[in-house]
Amino acid sequence: MKKTLTILSLMVLFGCSDINKKQSKKTTAKKTIYAVDNHSFAKPNEAVAKHLNLNIKVDFNKKIISGKATYKIEKKATVTKIHFDIKALVIHKVTINNYKDETDFNIVEGDEIHGDDLTITLPKNASAVTIFYETTSKTEALQFLKPEQTAGKEDPFLFTQGQAILTRTWIPIQDSPQIRLTYDATVEVPYNLMAIMSAKNGKQKSQNGMYYFTMKQAISPYLIALAVGDLEYKPLSSRTGVYAEKVTIDAAAFEFEDVEKMIVRAEMLYGKYHWEQYDIVVLPPSFPFGGMENPRLTFATPTIIAGDKSLTTLVAHELAHSWSGNLVTNATWNDFWLNEGFTVYFERRIMEAVYGKEYADMLAVIGRQDLDEGLEGLKHTPNDTKLKLNLDGRNPDDGMTDIAYEKGFLFLKTLEEKVGRPNMDLFLKAYFKEFAFSTITTEKFLNYLNANLLTPNKITFNVEEWVYSPGIPANQIKITSTKLDVVMQVIEKWEKGNIMVEEICDQDWTIQQKIHFIRNIPATISARQLESLDAHCEFTNTTNSYIAMVWFEQVIKHNYHNKHIDKKIEDFLTTVGRRWYVSTIYNALKNNGKLNYARRIYKKARKNYHSVTTNTIDNMLGL
Ligand SMILES: [Zn+2]
Numbered sequence: 001m002k003k004t005l006t007i008l009s010l011m012v013l014f015g016c017s018d019i020n021k022k023q024s025k026k027t028t029a030k031k032t033i034y035a036v037d038n039h040s041f042a043k044p045n046e047a048v049a050k051h052l053n054l055n056i057k058v059d060f061n062k063k064i065i066s067g068k069a070t071y072k073i074e075k076k077a078t079v080t081k082i083h084f085d086i087k088a089l090v091i092h093k094v095t096i097n098n099y100k101d102e103t104d105f106n107i108v109e110g111d112e113i114h115g116d117d118l119t120i121t122l123p124k125n126a127s128a129v130t131i132f133y134e135t136t137s138k139t140e141a142l143q144f145l146k147p148e149q150t151a152g153k154e155d156p157f158l159f160t161q162g163q164a165i166l167t168r169t170w171i172p173i174q175d176s177p178q179i180r181l182t183y184d185a186t187v188e189v190p191y192n193l194m195a196i197m198s199a200k201n202g203k204q205k206s207q208n209g210m211y212y213f214t215m216k217q218a219i220s221p222y223l224i225a226l227a228v229g230d231l232e233y234k235p236l237s238s239r240t241g242v243y244a245e246k247v248t249i250d251a252a253a254f255e256f257e258d259v260e261k262m263i264v265r266a267e268m269l270y271g272k273y274h275w276e277q278y279d280i281v282v283l284p285p286s287f288p289f290g291g292m293e294n295p296r297l298t299f300a301t302p303t304i305i306a307g308d309k310s311l312t313t314l315v316a317h318e319l320a321h322s323w324s325g326n327l328v329t330n331a332t333w334n335d336f337w338l339n340e341g342f343t344v345y346f347e348r349r350i351m352e353a354v355y356g357k358e359y360a361d362m363l364a365v366i367g368r369q370d371l372d373e374g375l376e377g378l379k380h381t382p383n384d385t386k387l388k389l390n391l392d393g394r395n396p397d398d399g400m401t402d403i404a405y406e407k408g409f410l411f412l413k414t415l416e417e418k419v420g421r422p423n424m425d426l427f428l429k430a431y432f433k434e435f436a437f438s439t440i441t442t443e444k445f446l447n448y449l450n451a452n453l454l455t456p457n458k459i460t461f462n463v464e465e466w467v468y469s470p471g472i473p474a475n476q477i478k479i480t481s482t483k484l485d486v487v488m489q490v491i492e493k494w495e496k497g498n499i500m501v502e503e504i505c506d507q508d509w510t511i512q513q514k515i516h517f518i519r520n521i522p523a524t525i526s527a528r529q530l531e532s533l534d535a536h537c538e539f540t541n542t543t544n545s546y547i548a549m550v551w552f553e554q555v556i557k558h559n560y561h562n563k564h565i566d567k568k569i570e571d572f573l574t575t576v577g578r579r580w581y582v583s584t585i586y587n588a589l590k591n592n593g594k595l596n597y598a599r600r601i602y603k604k605a606r607k608n609y610h611s612v613t614t615n616t617i618d619n620m621l622g623l
Helices: 246-255 259-270 313-320 333-353 358-378 402-419 421-434 442-454 463-468 484-496 501-505 512-517 527-537 545-557 563-577 579-591 597-607 610-620
Strands: 047-059 062-075 082-085 089-096 106-111 115-120 129-133 142-145 157-159 181-188 194-197 210-219 226-229 233-236 240-245 278-282 297-300 327-332 438-440
Touching: 047 082, 062 402, 082 129, 089 106, 089 259, 115 129, 115 297, 157 313, 181 194, 194 210, 194 233, 194 421, 194 597, 233 246, 240 246, 240 259, 259 278, 259 313, 259 333, 259 421, 278 313, 297 313, 313 333, 327 333, 333 358, 333 402, 333 442, 358 402, 358 512, 402 421, 402 463, 421 442, 484 501, 501 527, 512 545, 545 579, 563 579, 579 597, 579 610, 597 610
Parallel strands: 047 181, 240 278, 278 297, 327 438
Antiparallel strands: 047 062, 062 129, 082 115, 089 129, 106 115, 142 157, 157 226, 181 210, 194 226, 233 240
């Protein structure tokens, strides 16, 4: 996923453990041993779901999904119960082996974070269970959007967001990342809309609103995803393409033009793309993340459509998850850095391969600054700055900080410098092959790292310190970018009054340079100086969402405002629901004496946000 909080200390993520490793061809299949996952009620070592057949109807009037989830299960002979995770669902009945033989079930109340434990009684011969259910208005994974919240403004839209533990709010499921399963689905939607899933998708609307899906590779529950809207498809290559509303499809196709190139370079780096098809769906602006790496079908925010491909590093990120995250998956949310740290490293390697080293260096320096801000935000909770987390009893979302992403990246980048890039690449390629379609804990990874990279090359490296200690070890690699050094020199001149603002605006800078410039505007610059800068550079009127976000943050910090800017900020906050963006702006308002103003805007904007975003902002603004 990309990306959540940069400067905030609020969030967390995750927690369970061990191992669902596909055996190498040479060894005989060994029974999977699942670890305890404190974020799931499932007891997979006793009875586990292996395949889901989902049969649901999407009702836009009632804003619910209803239907049945049938699981093929495996259980120990003596086991008489199976446990599923549910949250804010109504369970109508449960049947065994077919749709007729009802069985007893019991809902054991859990808590606000985890939801409830659906315990189903199993007869001896049970090989399948079917749960008849419907969602409710409290279902957090779903966001039903009104036509006016879409690009086309004519039809409603629905999307799901499963990570970290929200799939249980729209499907009763054993919601632990280590419980991988295959699925197929029948989804009924209004006939004028199209349904697509993280599965094999059609490319056209059906005549009757019925859609059929198969996902034949076993995936973690958080990666099951559905989007429904007035969508069209445009292929980009024989195995890539984009789904979007009609008014967006051409711009999206242009923006994502390089995706085939990215896959080719990614495969050269770390081996075959295992998911056959790679498509991107452009969602309405309320989507809470930059992107979500749902297999075969990345969900993306429209805020990355900048018109100049300047923000497509996000596509490289989500694509990289096809290896790190989807192919080799964190076993527990405490191991989230294995998903995200590797993905940021891989993302920048793809960007370097496609657009050159200078570009990748800029991204790394900007990421390093994110990390510093992240560390600052977590200074009172140093345990949250360890790569391996302990999120027991907390919402796994709390772990979605820059630690997993950028400290994870910095660890791998420092390791790369130590072992040399050829060794690093051989190691990573082997790692993705060895653990393909399985889940992995931090401990298992460290054993593999020692056995396959460090020991054979006689390399000593402070891995334990990086993974289990707070903060950043002293041997961290220093990341530099000549292009961003130029930016810092301009800022220095500006501060000293040695450069005119016109000259600053005339620099032939990339988007990343502009972002770096804005983020690093010193506190000594006055509101009047910002006004003069804005008069020439027109940052307030930018159409680039990333620039808008960092600019509005500075505007608020420097107390530079007028009617036009206030309106722009308000429009941004009431249109966009991307958590990273809006939380940055609300946080700036809060920290600069404008809490009441922030609350006033939020009151209007909240209905446009997904629950992932409202959970964060509710907390931040003390609501
Ligand atoms: Zn990610």
